[in-house]
Amino acid sequence: MKFDIPKEELLGSGHLACPGCGATQAMRYALKALGEKTIIVLPACCWSIIAGPFPYSSLGVPLYHTAFETAAAAASGVKAGLEIQGDTETTVLAWAGDGGTFDIGIQALSGAAERNDDIIYICYDNEAYMNTGIQRSSATPWGAWTTTTPVKHFKNRPKKDIDAIMAAHLIPYIATASIGYPEDLYRKTKKAKDIRGTRFLHIYAPCPSGWKSRPEDTIKLARMVVQNRMFPLYEVENGEIYKMSIKPREKKPIDDYLRIQGRFRHLTDDEVKFMQEQVDKKWEKLLRKCESN
Ligand SMILES: Cc1ncc(C[n+]2csc(CCOP(=O)(O)OP(=O)(O)O)c2C)c(N)n1
Ligand code: SF4
Ligand SMILES: [Mg+2]
Numbered sequence: 466m467k468f469d470i471p472k473e474e475l476l477g478s479g480h481l482a483c484p485g486c487g488a489t490q491a492m493r494y495a496l497k498a499l500g501e502k503t504i505i506v507l508p509a510c511c512w513s514i515i516a517g518p519f520p521y522s523s524l525g526v527p528l529y530h531t532a533f534e535t536a537a538a539a540a541s542g543v544k545a546g547l548e549i550q551g552d553t554e555t556t557v558l559a560w561a562g563d564g565g566t567f568d569i570g571i572q573a574l575s576g577a578a579e580r581n582d583d584i585i586y587i588c589y590d591n592e593a594y595m596n597t598g599i600q601r602s603s604a605t606p607w608g609a610w611t612t613t614t615p616v617k618h619f620k621n622r623p624k625k626d627i628d629a630i631m632a633a634h635l636i637p638y639i640a641t642a643s644i645g646y647p648e649d650l651y652r653k654t655k656k657a658k659d660i661r662g663t664r665f666l667h668i669y670a671p672c673p674s675g676w677k678s679r680p681e682d683t684i685k686l687a688r689m690v691v692q693n694r695m696f697p698l699y700e701v702e703n704g705e706i707y708k709m710s711i712k713p714r715e716k717k718p719i720d721d722y723l724r725i726q727g728r729f730r731h732l733t734d735d736e737v738k739f740m741q742e743q744v745d746k747k748w749e750k751l752l753r754k755c756e757s758n
Pocket of ligand 1: 488509510511512532533534561562563564565566591593594595596597602
């Protein structure tokens with residue numbers, strides 16, 4: 466098998482993530498694709514900690530810490546500042562968690578996307594507010610335990626379809642990716658780098674601490690979720706052209722994936738069946754979009 470991913474690292478050892486953190490792998494691969502001419506704009510999230518305290522950053526690129534709700538607006542500002550200085554080459558990357566994207570940062574993100582500002586926005590999705598102690602976000606899937614959706618009142622609303630919301634902005638490029646498929650993640654980030662306008666990447670990033678999973682299962686989970694169609698990998702160009710990136714050969718049930726995560730342990734067989742039906746329905750809808758191009 467031929468690997469295209471470069472060996473050079475822009476994320477150093479000594480970062481402050483928990484063992485098995487998917488968000489850390491997501492950054493590692495994204496930076497390999499974007500290269501050192503990148504400025505990261507970072508709202509409050511686990512990555513505010515992972516990067517390390519000044520002057521001991523684990524990242525080989527400049528990092529601008531900003532308020533929770535402002536990632537996209539701050540990135541647009543940094544981009545405008547660079548352009549005024551005559552720098553049209555540096556990539557400006559807004560890097561935010563699911564809480565900072567699906568919920569609190571969505572207004573700034575929508576504004577930047579509507580203007581088609583020339584930034585890359587990457588949301589690493591660990592499906593809850595992890596940095597502040599595992600609170601539910603609108604990216605938390607139906608059925609999951611979090612500290613604000615305890616077992617007796619587990620989350621009873623579906624995960625928000627942020628990719629559909631972004632597609633409605635008709636921006637040039639949207640892609641979903643998973644750290645379980647690094648080649649695909651790398652290719653999509655590289656492709657995004659060469660496009661102008663607002664580019665949105667949504668990366669699935671397991672969190673052992675918040676999901677009550679084993680650190681050594683992080684990559685396994687990030688592959689299973691694609692194989693069982695819960696987190697399909699696809700691209701959307703100009704909000705219209707849908708392309709499936711990885712189409713699993715056979716339909717794998719979601720049970721195995723749920724069973725190795727403590728956050729789903731309370732679910733009954735009927736509840737798992739309901740979840741499976743929702744996954745199947747969403748997959749069929751996406752397939753129809755991909756086939757209608
Ligand atoms: C306006 C505001 N509200 C709340 C917070 C507290 N806060 C900091 S990080 C965070 C959670 C971020 O969740 P997410 O974006 O999903 O990133 P993760 O921690 O999961 O990596 C919260 C609630 C804050 N910093 N600012
Ligand atoms: S809480 Fe989760 S996302 Fe945050 S550093 Fe730990 S493993 Fe990573
Ligand atoms: Mg999160």
